[in-house]
Amino acid sequence: MAGLYSDAFIETLRQGAQSLVGAWGLSPRTEVALLTISENATFLATDPERGARMVLRVHRPGYHTRAEIESELVWIADLRAKGVVETPEPLPMVGGGHIASFDHDGGHREVVAFSFMSGAEPSPDADLTEGFHALGAISARLHDHTRTWAQPPGFIRKTWTWDTMLGPTPHWGDWRAALGLTPDGAAVLERVSNDLRARLAAYGTGPDRFGLVHADLRLANLLVEGDRLGVIDFDDCGFGWFGYDFAAAISFLEHEPYIPALQQAWVDGYRTVAALPEEEEAMLPTFVMLRRLLLTAWIASHSETPTAQELGTGYTDGTVMLAERFLETAR
Incomplete structure (x- = not known):
């Protein structure tokens, strides 16, 4: 990839996400790999010791405030509790709360975690x-x-x-x-x-x-x-x-x-x-x-x-x- 989405840039975000896996109780052996990147970057964290998988979302700076991110997670939690929609669970950190962060480029990147949901994106070439x-x-x-x-x-x-x-x-x-x-x-x-x-x-x-x-x-x-x-x-x-x-x-x-x-x-x-x-x-x-x-x-x-x-x-x-x-x- 070129420009902002270069391999080096993505690797920096991946390492930042890797540094936070312990906040969600994952072991140091956890492997973190890119799933998708558009503005936010999402990574799959796989812990071979616990047999656990979760998705870490690294937020872009300057879009949502921390309160806005917390509000999103509150809504998702209520939707799940009431069976409104099937969507991944926002995962709390071991010490409480849902949002961690790492330093990046003179600022910080906020990170949240979700349970892993299997499945495939619908193909636009299929009958939708x-x-x-x-x-x-x-x-x-x-x-x-x-x-x-x-x-x-x-x-x-x-x-x-x-x-x-x-x-x-x-x-x-x-x-x-x-x-x-x-x-x-x-x-x-x-x-x-x-x-x-x-x-x-x-x-x-x-x-x-x-x-x-x-x-x-x-x-x-x-x-x-x-x-x-x-x-x-x-x-x-x-x-x-x-x-x-x-x-x-x-x-x-x-x-x-x-x-x-x-x-x-x-x-x-x-x-x-x-x-x-x-x-x-x-x-x-x-x-x-x-x-x-x-x-x-x-x-x-x-x-x-x-x-x-x-x-x-x-x-x-x-x-x-x-x-x-x-x-x-x-x-």
Whole structure:
């Protein structure tokens, strides 16, 4: 790998994670190996003495506060306790607490641990219809939970609105810096951004449609084993529109011709658990466009990541094409 994600950089993070295995009661013989890296890095820690495996997540600096990380783990724990979703358990350290850290590059990297969950990421080349039906039901259970859950004092997560996604205070960067964006393309995206702002303002943020969501239910964060569909990586969970969870689920696939079928499967699955009014179903394409433009901004601000380098300017071109189609449909 090149740049920030060089082998040397990853090895530094791996050694940092290795230095903390004792905090979770693992032996010095524990082997730590990279699982995935995007912004956070996740490592599999395998202890041959205990026969134990756990996943260590090394957080990127400057994104979440410690209180935000703790809040994520609190929500996961409650979801698990109530059987809402199958997801790995946040593991406490031997001395109490859930967050450790190691010094890195003049600052520190926070680390949390989860139980290991087996399974495989769904393939985008497979028939995803059945899986999206199950994902719709899972999404409905998540949303039902957040409508009734009494958040503990000090609970804090980021809010995902037009302002924090595409507007003046974006969490993931400015779409105007998109790789390869031409002046004509920028004009199209400006129009669609303004259209999204108006649509979302009219739709509103009432408690029936806006609350705590996973916000990143893409294929990479799903694990399938037999009939089980597990959900991982709540790192981006926050307060947003419930329908946005569908849009996140089709990340990087928005252009595929089978998306309408996946949307219908998700809606049908959702309605096996909870009501989904027609007004909310009709907003799903809006959330898809919102997510697509947000991802375009993410790629622009994270151009050093392997994902951004793989997608390149072609993703920007695709976003412009989808925006033109969206505006035409709106007219």
